[in-house]
Amino acid sequence: MEEINAVTENLHSITDSDMLLEVSSFAEDCLKNKNYRELRELVSNLQAADVAEMFIEIPESYHTVFFRLLPKELAAETFIEMEADTQRMLIESFTDLELSDILSELYIDDTVDIIEEMPAFIVKRILKSSSESDRAAINTILKYPKNSAGSLMTTEYVRFLETMDVEAALTHIRRVAIDKETIYTCYVTDRDRHLRGIITAKQLLTEELSTMLVDIMDENYIAVHTGDDREEVAHLLNKYDFMAMPVVDSEERLVGIITLDDAVDVIKEESEEDFAKMAAITPTETPYLRASVLSLWKSRIPWLLILMLSSTVSSTILTGFESVLPAVLVLFVPMIMGTGGNSGGQASVTVTRSISLSEVEFSDLFRVFWKELRVGVMCGAVLGIVTYAKVMLVDMLLLQNGDINSQVALTVALSLTVTIIAAKVIGAVLPLLAKRIGLDPAVMASPLITTLVDALSLLVYFLVSSAILTA
């Protein structure tokens, strides 16, 4: 015990999975031995995100006791960071009073995030245990569609009236700050909540007390609408280096704000989803080491099946042509299919990420097409020439493969060039078309395009070879 104590004393953060296991097993021992004082001391030095990770390692039977040990503020912050299953189990074990206590510590947007993951009877309990004003705010946010700016915003921001001066603003902040998600960007509106300008806490702290807000507020603000796409809004916050973005309704009245930390989470989540989709995996939010073997299998097997069965198309083409053409050509099939797939993959990943980052949209279709056509011709020409030289010098002269002649080399090289050009153009254009008709560009991006390009490259190969070898 003494030894472990030395490890956990004055611990401020958990830096890797080994330390997590060690600290969690120490905590479990404390819970087993009812050594609550020591455990409380340990966790009170830790960050909420780390305590939430400990809950995953500690057996469920201890969760309620462990949670009740946490200092109030840390308990609320830890609750937000937990996985939905743990949250749900804890809520079920809470008394109504405990639930109200926790909810009163949470920001509205965090409560909404939790509600979105809970079954109906728990949502009811949460709404019942919230204060009346919180309940109204929660319902406001809940009514916006899942991927909208409205569903991402919080209603807890600091609002000043146009008629206030700096002193009045500071007094107002002192009164309301405790319940606001951020006080660093504040909003000036008229009596009907129409946004007029933005004031930062920095300005409030450095300007004269008698200065009118309207004289110092920034009127060149950018606002988004409740219905705007949350990913686009997240990228705007990042692009313009904002700490928060005001959200207005259809009548341009301020209804909420989106803070940078929530925008960062959207950006990260979305790029991890793209990584998963491009690798033919159904996206999940569970970190790899925590995901069960079964859940990993479930997220991977459907795509492997689909791609495997769709590769039947390539096999069928191969069967059809095999009988017609010289056997030596089969040797180059993996190279042509592979290079075509890589070429198409380069184009599709680039364009898909540009779509995700809101850098490219459907109206850029022709620009994208023209760019990839030229890149494709340049790549295709170089690889075609290299392949021609390689087949002639290595396969024919060096390895003395008697079935290979200059016609075969030309066939292979030309097929490769055409395949690369086609793969580049298809790879770049398909994600844009997918986006246009409401499909997910990332799903089109890598594996599906590879399958398509595989089939296409075989077709090209056999058309070119029939033309050249039978000429």
Add this chain to the structure above:
Amino acid sequence: MEEINAVTENLHSITDSDMLLEVSSFAEDCLKNKNYRELRELVSNLQAADVAEMFIEIPESYHTVFFRLLPKELAAETFIEMEADTQRMLIESFTDLELSDILSELYIDDTVDIIEEMPAFIVKRILKSSSESDRAAINTILKYPKNSAGSLMTTEYVRFLETMDVEAALTHIRRVAIDKETIYTCYVTDRDRHLRGIITAKQLLTEELSTMLVDIMDENYIAVHTGDDREEVAHLLNKYDFMAMPVVDSEERLVGIITLDDAVDVIKEESEEDFAKMAAITPTETPYLRASVLSLWKSRIPWLLILMLSSTVSSTILTGFESVLPAVLVLFVPMIMGTGGNSGGQASVTVTRSISLSEVEFSDLFRVFWKELRVGVMCGAVLGIVTYAKVMLVDMLLLQNGDINSQVALTVALSLTVTIIAAKVIGAVLPLLAKRIGLDPAVMASPLITTLVDALSLLVYFLVSSAILTA
């Protein structure tokens, strides 16, 4: 002119590439006709990030005039957002006085970012034109290695002494805030700069003026060291939802802070780099639509060449076995190679991203191996059974392919299963090994593993088929 005017009037942000072209061409007309008043009015409503994009569309010959038209603060902010080439050209056209003016408006960490992209003679000029204290701070940051926390930090933070009360802190902020990157998280140190705790502006605005800082400061802060990896630090900021992270030197003295917006840029940059590497592209920072055809070609062609030439290995294996085995087996080569590649890709992308997000490290090697082995067996079994059934039912019974019998079906199915298991394990373990020996896991992730798995799957296929068909 009237018409364009209607478009640009009261414009606060540029939302897509078409609008950018329109606004830029309007600006170009203004510059051509020396209609500076109107142009100044237009840009003064815009955000710096948008004005920086206009510089890309407007001919270089107008850059100096256009830049001189911008209001001072906007000019500095725009300058930071520009591409290195544009910055360089502008610096060369600046007088010494203009350069000093701009530099005095910039935060130290932004100046360092610019310096890192400039040739030596411009760096000299920048250092010469900076104030003495700025120069010292710039040199401090420049001496840290490129990927360290030290190189990402800024030295412009608000520091309080332990002996101060809230009133003294507020007075201090009022005096120094204008030059500080953030005033929202402030740092309490002793006289030797040893960090003691953290105070937020929210606390300063809501606590009594006579409260001592030591009584309200948060002592459970987390600090990083100057030599720590900047990506890991960025993920810590995100994990713990911090707005800024203190950076200390080897003697635990506070030397700087890293702000959330800079951490977000690191996270984004790093994941875009991973996307590029996994698609076999050399990463660049230029957005797709702005990249020239030549630069796209340059970032793609070396990898296509390497991968194409390395696929020669697969062809050679195919050549060696082709003469020995029944021709019908060749039909299943694309399917086995493709499915193996997809299986390995799933594992490698998952593990590589987990490494990038600091979720998995080398010490987890065995845990990763064991997890993927089980996922591999489960995926391999399902796909093997499906393939056996498909070959027997579709290829043999339905399509009446006379060369196919139950031995062929067994060969194909068993080869597929073994290939999938091997691909999963290799795909997961290789990025960890790469990381361990200092190579880039992302480069190992997708295309290189595909090439490896291609060769491996052929070997497995022919070993299995020799064993079964000659038994």
